[in-house]
Amino acid sequence: MEHVQLSLAEVSALGERCLRRNGCDADNARAVSETMTLAERDACHSHGLFRLPGYVSSLRSGKVNGKAEPRLEELAPSALRVDGDRGYASLALQRGLPAFIECASQQGIATLALVNIFHFAALWVELEAIAVKNLAALAFVGATAMVAPAGAQKAFFGTNPLGFAWPRPGREPMVFDQATAAMARGEIQIAARDKRPVPLGTGLDAQGLPTTDAAAIINGGVQLPFGGYKGSSLSLMVELLSAGLLGEQFGAEASHALPKDGGPNRGGQLIIAFNPEKFGNAGAWVEHCEQFFGELLSLDGVRLPGDRRLAQRELSVRDGVEIPEPLYREILALEKD
Amino acid sequence: MEHVQLSLAEVSALGERCLRRNGCDADNARAVSETMTLAERDACHSHGLFRLPGYVSSLRSGKVNGKAEPRLEELAPSALRVDGDRGYASLALQRGLPAFIECASQQGIATLALVNIFHFAALWVELEAIAVKNLAALAFVGATAMVAPAGAQKAFFGTNPLGFAWPRPGREPMVFDQATAAMARGEIQIAARDKRPVPLGTGLDAQGLPTTDAAAIINGGVQLPFGGYKGSSLSLMVELLSAGLLGEQFGAEASHALPKDGGPNRGGQLIIAFNPEKFGNAGAWVEHCEQFFGELLSLDGVRLPGDRRLAQRELSVRDGVEIPEPLYREILALEKD
Numbered sequence: 001m002e003h004v005q006l007s008l009a010e011v012s013a014l015g016e017r018c019l020r021r022n023g024c025d026a027d028n029a030r031a032v033s034e035t036m037t038l039a040e041r042d043a044c045h046s047h048g049l050f051r052l053p054g055y056v057s058s059l060r061s062g063k064v065n066g067k068a069e070p071r072l073e074e075l076a077p078s079a080l081r082v083d084g085d086r087g088y089a090s091l092a093l094q095r096g097l098p099a100f101i102e103c104a105s106q107q108g109i110a111t112l113a114l115v116n117i118f119h120f121a122a123l124w125v126e127l128e129a130i131a132v133k134n135l136a137a138l139a140f141v142g143a144t145a146m147v148a149p150a151g152a153q154k155a156f157f158g159t160n161p162l163g164f165a166w167p168r169p170g171r172e173p174m175v176f177d178q179a180t181a182a183m184a185r186g187e188i189q190i191a192a193r194d195k196r197p198v199p200l201g202t203g204l205d206a207q208g209l210p211t212t213d214a215a216a217i218i219n220g221g222v223q224l225p226f227g228g229y230k231g232s233s234l235s236l237m238v239e240l241l242s243a244g245l246l247g248e249q250f251g252a253e254a255s256h257a258l259p260k261d262g263g264p265n266r267g268g269q270l271i272i273a274f275n276p277e278k279f280g281n282a283g284a285w286v287e288h289c290e291q292f293f294g295e296l297l298s299l300d301g302v303r304l305p306g307d308r309r310l311a312q313r314e315l316s317v318r319d320g321v322e323i324p325e326p327l328y329r330e331i332l333a334l335e336k337d
Numbered sequence: 338m339e340h341v342q343l344s345l346a347e348v349s350a351l352g353e354r355c356l357r358r359n360g361c362d363a364d365n366a367r368a369v370s371e372t373m374t375l376a377e378r379d380a381c382h383s384h385g386l387f388r389l390p391g392y393v394s395s396l397r398s399g400k401v402n403g404k405a406e407p408r409l410e411e412l413a414p415s416a417l418r419v420d421g422d423r424g425y426a427s428l429a430l431q432r433g434l435p436a437f438i439e440c441a442s443q444q445g446i447a448t449l450a451l452v453n454i455f456h457f458a459a460l461w462v463e464l465e466a467i468a469v470k471n472l473a474a475l476a477f478v479g480a481t482a483m484v485a486p487a488g489a490q491k492a493f494f495g496t497n498p499l500g501f502a503w504p505r506p507g508r509e510p511m512v513f514d515q516a517t518a519a520m521a522r523g524e525i526q527i528a529a530r531d532k533r534p535v536p537l538g539t540g541l542d543a544q545g546l547p548t549t550d551a552a553a554i555i556n557g558g559v560q561l562p563f564g565g566y567k568g569s570s571l572s573l574m575v576e577l578l579s580a581g582l583l584g585e586q587f588g589a590e591a592s593h594a595l596p597k598d599g600g601p602n603r604g605g606q607l608i609i610a611f612n613p614e615k616f617g618n619a620g621a622w623v624e625h626c627e628q629f630f631g632e633l634l635s636l637d638g639v640r641l642p643g644d645r646r647l648a649q650r651e652l653s654v655r656d657g658v659e660i661p662e663p664l665y666r667e668i669l670a671l672e673k674d
Binding site (some may be wrong): 058075081107108150152153154227230243252272275281285289296299304 | 486668
């Protein structure tokens with residue numbers, strides 16, 4: 001495939017321009033484009049510009065409010081909520097972040113609930129923004145029903161990612177972000193686009209049979225949780241924390257909502273942050289944990305979650321990123337339609 | 338194998354008597370015995386009386402303080418800590434629970450850190466005690482290094498269980514509790530005792546080769562995480578939350594500590610509780626979630642985590658439980674030594 005080489009500033013400007021032409025105001029366009037750009041920077045292409053056509057279609061269908069004004073409120077002393085005003089999650093999170101970081105820093109632990117949002121981003125981007133403030137963080141977000149619970153053959157759970165970040169003052173935080181599905185939807189979509197097979201266990205075809213055909217899973221089939229019933233339990237937990245707790249849509253409810261425009265679904269997100277300085281090992285936890293990371297990395301065959309992203313980050317900042325030519329042209333066309 | 342039929346009251350009295358004869362005071366003996374009895378009640382034998390010889394050996398070696406007086410303190414408005422005074426986790430948790438439940442109920446979210454404890458119990462027992470107060474809860478606990486991180490062949494992580502509980506007012510909470518190892522240590526030990534094979538993927542033998550021989554994994558081999566690198570990331574998270582955050586021992590540190598008496602290791606535990614009434618869907622979340630559970634259970638092949646335990650519970654309360662004759666005789670001997 002042909003590629004177009006773009007600097008990160010060009011990626012960001014491309015995304016912002018396209019979103020503005022399609023109904024976003026400046027703040028919403030900037031927040032979403034920044035999220036996509038950070039994904040491209042770390043070679044997390046499934047959450048980069050690959051998502052832009054979905055963002056645009058969900059603006060054009062009128063489902064998402066491109067001029068959302070997210071509103072922050074305090075639910076309880078350690079629980080904050082942002083009502084996203086039917087906009088994308090990115091701006092809602094940005095609006096809630098300063099108060100959330102302050103709250104967690106003081107209270108020891110705090111939670112930020114995002115509701116009435118459309119989440120289409122990578123959790124690690126969001127978690128890293130918290131961990132650079134020297135907080136540990138957990139995040140849970142739902143999605144439309146695409147995954148069969150362990151034992152079943154029918155989609156009921158979202159791919160339901162959960163993420164975790166650990167602060168490493170003086171260097172990049174350790175952040176992971178993983179679907180409770182065996183494979184993230186975006187990765188299966190990219191495999192289907194590129195006609196690459198996926199590992200057995202990724203999903204079932206329309207007949208409920210195991211398959212390695214990515215397209216068969218996407219079109220009429222169903223994804224599977226990772227790790228059998230244990231991954232399925234975690235997916236159930238994400239449903240309850242991102243929807244049940246917040247009064248938002250469960251995956252199966254989001255699937256019934258219209259329109260199906262290829263964009264994200266409305267749902268909830270729960271984030272938890274901890275201040276390690278408050279947990280009794282103030283001043284010493286950094287060294288203790290860095291020693292732990294050092295010993296872990298001394299084992300043959302081990303790498304830290306996120307390592308490949310960080311390595312890619314350095315290259316992208318220096319050299320820019322490669323965008324597939326067909327995607328680039330699709331985006332230019334979306335600016336003009 | 339021959340079995341002895343005991344009522345739950347007899348199980349509890351047997352445990353308590355044996356612990357008292359071996360150095361526990363009344364409160365510590367009662368707390369630990371109650372934990373074992375609840376495990377027996379739910380046919381979770383790997384955390385029932387099967388653990389009693391390990392409890393006793395760790396008392397006899399002097400490692401654990403059977404007369405521990407756990408101390409509760411407030412670290413921050415939403416973060417409490419109990420210093421377990423070198424005793425078992427059961428009493429430390431009981432001493433912290435009322436204040437923790439009050440704190441989470443008011444603050445929306447709160448955390449309870451247990452340090453200087455020896456954890457040898459099932460997380461679901463502890464989480465259920467929180468969820469019956471209409472709070473959702475998460476728990477993380479470490480263990481000595483027994484699991485190879487994804488890609489490695491050497492033990493570095495504990496089996497590091499995490500658990501989750503969801504309150505269901507008017508009925509038993511939904512609770513799961515799962516090792517981030519492919520199989521809980523206790524289950525492998527029981528398989529080894531009973532000379533039953535374990536599934537491939539459970540662990541490696543002393544040569545670093547995959548095996549189905551439970552004894553080969555226990556003796557010189559190493560366990561594996563569930564679900565490959567995703568389970569390994571979760572295990573890493575449990576290390577950081579139960580040890581790094583709390584200034585307690587990581588799994589590899591606990592492994593170097595002495596004595597190795599077959600009992601539990603010193604470590605930390607982190608519990609988080611949420612009050613769903615504070616998250617914006619007060620008065621409606623129960624019905625919303627019960628409808629979700631109903632739809633989930635309407636799918637062919639699906640059951641809720643913990644269902645088998647609850648079914649067993651009814652039978653045990655009525656009929657008592659069966660204890661293997663050799664274990665029963667071992668316990669009677671431990672009372673007299």
